[in-house]
Amino acid sequence: MQSGPSIAHIAAAIGDPARANMLTALTGGTALTASELALEAGVAKQTASSHLARLSDAGLVAVEKQGRHHYYRLADAEVARLLENLMGVAARRAPARVRPGPKEPALRHARVCYDHLAGDLGVALLDGLIEAKWIKADDAGLAPTRLGVEKLGAFGVDITELRGLKRPLCRACLDWSVRRNHLAGALGAALLTQIYARGWARRRRQSRVVEFSPTGESALKRALPLAR
Amino acid sequence: MQSGPSIAHIAAAIGDPARANMLTALTGGTALTASELALEAGVAKQTASSHLARLSDAGLVAVEKQGRHHYYRLADAEVARLLENLMGVAARRAPARVRPGPKEPALRHARVCYDHLAGDLGVALLDGLIEAKWIKADDAGLAPTRLGVEKLGAFGVDITELRGLKRPLCRACLDWSVRRNHLAGALGAALLTQIYARGWARRRRQSRVVEFSPTGESALKRALPLAR
DNA sequence: CAGATGGTTCGATTAATCTCGTACTATGCA
């Protein structure tokens, strides 16, 4: 009858509106407390607690206890990818249900996906990096070229340091809004960190939108190769 | 509160054991009738019917009516990819639940994923095609080289004909059992078709396993570049 | 036109689960 792993269990864990909202919020990448997630999901604290227990049981989120706060985050970059994948499928099937609200354009332009940049700008960045041959793409994934290591080092991102981490250096992440790849992995995260550090952009509060200042966006275009 | 598409709705559609079994069965790529899917899911026909209605409503499956038979198939290659993605996540989280049964090794070695070859052999094939430079990989995806077009044409796969189809020619599909990419898309499907046509392998009945004959497997290794 | 088979629709029963009020534990602060 059934072969392979039991997908029903974890799909059911995602398949509740409250839990889906929590997971979507966590796709922002920042760890959130149980109360914040309760607010995000629109349920009481007790309800949120049981939901979080279930998500944790399914292995979709991980907890980190700091004092009396319990910080929840996505268990894994793979879970984040799964969620983006789900959004991609959902976006095509239910276009009429949610009409493009006012927040949509900003989300489409630049948003955070787990811990890296997604949206039009994220896609343009990866395309540009490949066009400029800072990154080469083959089947095993993406990898920086020698030129890329040098240029990115000058930008303030030390590749050799990033290689030391457990997570993969580069990864292509499919974007649900644009349906094309953007750069994830340790390098993708490091680049977004740099963008924040330089004050070019910042997270809109309680949202996944990344707001670039006008000067910040043009500075980005001068510093890194963006396609188009 | 919630931004982006509603993933809960479609995750819930997958999140029932009966429906998950149906979808897993459909991952085999062949369209199945409602009765077959009922058998696969272990439920009565009426129950299966309502499940299928829900899956159809969620846009996960498509129906094709031929006479009194209703053939269900996955709506989309993207849905197939989502399911494989789910299996990947599920496989890591619940390793103890399902012990490696007798069918597992065969599934791991060669199975069908939607309409193309997956498993060890599928991965070795894509790796080999890239090593031999029949296919090049960049960010936009995979694409056959001029050499590849020529060689594959000699093998009986007309690339220019495949380009005419709507679906993408090449696509990398992540394998849940091996956690590496294999070849999907129109070319992946065409290659598997050729493998069947030459009698090198055939589908095990009621299963996703692809059984190669000993001579078939060695013939494959002579005709196409396999890695390792 | 019967007879048989594949599928769906309807309704009732049963099981699961989402939700929150109340009560309880643990941490931090004055």
Add this chain to the structure above:
DNA sequence: TGCATAGTACGAGATTAATCGAACCATCTG
């Protein structure tokens, strides 16, 4: 020590959904 806050555990009420029996429609066969 006292008190507020973060989080969890438990239990009851309400909602949802899964399941199958029975009846009904459509299609193929003789």
